[in-house]
Amino acid sequence: MKPIWIVDDDESIRWVLEKALARENLAxxxxxxxxxxxxxxxxxxxxVLVSDIRxxxxxxxxxxxxxxxxxPGLPVIIITAFSDLDSAVAAFQGGAFEYLAKPFDVDKAVELIRRALDESLREAEVEQAAADTPEILGQAPAMQDVFRAIGRLSQSNVTVLITGESGTGKELxxxxxxxHSPRAGQPYIALNTAAxxxxxxxxxxxxxxxxxxxxxxxxRRGRFEQAENGTLFLDEIGDMPFDLQTRLLRVLSDGxxxxxxxxxxxxxxxxxxxxxxxNxxxxxxxxxxxxxxxHRLNVIRLxxxxxxxxxxxIxxxxxxxLAQSAKQLGVEAKRMSDSAMQFLSSLDFPGNVRQLxxxxxxxxxxxxxxxVEIKDLPPDLTHGESLPAASAAAVTVLVPVPAIAHSDNATQGAGNGAVHAPSSASLAQDNDSVDAENWITLLESEAAHMLALGQPEVMDALGRQFESALIKVALKHTHGRKNDAAIRLGIGRNTITRKIQELGIDGAKDD
Known part of the structure; x- marks a missing residue:
């Protein structure tokens, strides 16, 4: 174990802490x-580092x-006088683990250093585990292509656009x-623009x-300043508001x-x-x-x-x-039977690696x-909600409900825009025959499905689908007359015009 560093211009404080920690067999x-x-x-x-503030x-x-x-993971304890509490706040903002206010009780100081020491050792274990584990696992030819691309880009600072379904490991x-870039020793800052x-x-x-x-x-410094000389990862860039896209373009253009x-x-x-x-x-x-x-972002595409x-x-x-989860919980890792593993390998996994x-x-x-046998797996896997690719077509029905039709996010997750019904092959295909309880149940099911996949802004995505479906049905009912449709829906003429434009709805005409 590494020693604890004490930084203080007061020799008496250094001496007291040295002796107290020596009694604890701490160097x-x-x-x-x-x-x-x-x-x-x-x-x-x-x-651990213990330092006076002045x-x-x-x-x-x-x-x-x-x-x-x-x-960044090294615990730092700041020593400060009571009159320096503003500085203590600044210390916390700078990432300090804790602060000691003068005059301090030696036993409490040792206890605090012990806590910081435990935190430091845990951090070291996590870093070692990360070092022992490959960054990205994959033996399939498609993943080998990704590894080769990362290797070719290892000496480059070029902008990269990573695409793929939710849960495929884009941040990894x-x-x-x-x-693996020349900026490896500098900050890596990530920001999910949809969150x-x-x-x-x-x-x-x-x-x-x-x-x-x-x-x-x-x-306040923004992410661009925090990532200076390093890398800024902008996740879900497709959801960035249009006006901010202009500002981002300027940064990419002239820095x-x-x-x-x-x-x-x-x-x-x-x-x-x-x-x-x-897309x-x-x-x-x-x-x-x-x-x-x-075009600025799409320099190199992975x-x-x-x-x-x-x-x-799989x-x-x-x-x-399974090994990772068992280690986190402090239990023995479970193993899959051959039949259970074969079953898992046949599933579509719309949520990809995150779902697995x-x-x-x-x-x-x-x-x-x-x-673990097949019967031990979650019921939603074994009873039709996430089915093997070979049999999915037999039990997949097109959604008959306005609230979950035409979902951009759901399409990305499910792969084909269809929803896997629990065991509802008998669901009516005609909207008129779906009662309120059925469509609300399906709406709840789709919301649960999207949340399980970790998809962003579920409320907004489902709300847009719901509004789109209502407006389309109203326009069909009024033969495309949007003013009449607005009256029947109980919304204003300007509102329906704006919604039609935002949602990209065709077939509307003025009355």
């Missing part, structure tokens, strides 16, 4: 100033910043591209100046941007890797994505295969996820016995 190394500690970081690292020369906050830049590939509200996304990307808007009480409310241009030296499960070419045709931005395109990897991935990982977590917790 220490002491420094009288932050600069000596920074120099020592070039040759080695501590297990010292001659560089402060403890400057030391904290230097440590976190190179070793982005991390691998960063880790951030539109009003906050601009500030999240570019930062903001103090007072730029209500609640902006301090200047400059402004914080929200700022007037000083900032230079960005960042490699951008983007990913999407959507960007289609979104360009629909006017939802800028064509010039698409398409990740779905799990059904690499079925030979046994390998299953064994890996979730299934393995379920098996570890819920399946009885150490050897």
């Amino acid at each position: 220490t190394t002491s420094f009288s100033n932050a600069r000596d500690a920074m120099d020592a970081l070039q040759k080695g690292t501590p297990q 010292m001659p020369g560089d402060s403890g906050l400057e030391l904290l910043k230097a440590v976190k830049a190179k070793h 590939v982005a991390r691998a591209l960063h880790r 951030i509200p539109k009003d906050l996304l601009e500030s999240e990307l570019f930062g903001h100046e103090r007072g730029a808007f209500t609640g902006a009480q301090a200047t 400059h941007f402004y914080r929200v409310g700022g007037h000083q241009p900032l230079k960005a030296n960042v490699r951008v890797i983007a990913a999407t499960h959507q 960007l070419e289609q979104r360009v045709r629909e006017g939802l994505f800028r064509e010039d931005l698409y 398409r990740l295969p779905s799990l059904r395109e690499r079925r030979e990897d 046994p390998l991935l299953t064994r890996h996820f 990982e979730n299934l393995c977590n379920w098996i570890t917790v819920m399946a009885p016995g150490q050897t």
Whole structure:
């Protein structure tokens, strides 16, 4: 185990902590100033660092910043006087593990250092496990093509666009591209553009100046600044609002941007890797994505295969996820019987690798016995909700319900735009024969399915489908007269016009 570093210009505090930790059989190394500690970081690292906040020369906050830049997982405890509580807050914002307020109780200080030590050792175990495990698993030819592409890009800083269905591992590939690039020693920052509200996304990307808007009480660095000299991964880029696409295009074009409310241009030296499960070419045709931005992003394109395109990897991935899940829970790893493994290999897995990982977590917790048979698998797998490809056509029905028809997100997840009904081959194909209880049940089922796949903005996606279906039915009923349709739906004329444009509905005409 590495020693605990103590950095303080007060010799008495160093002495007290050294003696207290020695009684705990913990090795220490002491420094009288932050600069000596920074120099020592070039040759080695501590297990835990304890530093005073106010010292001659560089402060403890400057030391904290230097440590976190190179070793973000290293616990740092800041020593501060009661009058320095503002500095303590700044320490937390800078990533400090905890702070000790002077005067402190020695036993409590040792207890706190022990907690930080446990955290450091856990972090080291996680890093070692990550180092022992391949970044991306796959023996199928389609995955070997991906590995070769990562290898060819290892000495490049070129922009990369990663495409593929939800759950195929796009962020893993982005991390691998960063880790094997010339920027590997610099920050890797990831942002899911679909997970951030539109009003906050601009500030999240570019930062903001103090007072730029209500609640902006301090200047904040955005993701571009955080990723300086490193890599910025923009996930779900296809969902980025159109006006922000213009700002992103400018950064990619000339490398400059402004914080929200700022007037000083900032230079960005960042490699951008983007990913999407959507068809960007289609979104360009629909006017939802800028064509010039698409070409800026689509310099090198990596398409990740779905799990059904690499079925030979399912046994390998299953064994890996079962071992991983068992280790996390501290139990013995379960194994699949030959018939159960063959059954899993025949499934479509619309949620891809993410769905398989979730299934393995379920098996570890819920399946009885150490050897898992087909009958031990979740009922929704064995009773028709996620069926083998060979038999899927026999029990898959087109959705007869407005709320889950024509789903872009569901199409990406299910592969063919169809919904797998639990065992409902007798569902009526005529909308008129579907009662309220049936379509609500199907809506709930589709929502549960999308949530299980981890698809973003489920409410928005299903809401758009619902609105689209209602408007289409109303237009059909009024023979395309949109004003009449608006009256019958109980909405305004301007509202239905806007919805028709947003949803791309054809066949409408003025009354």
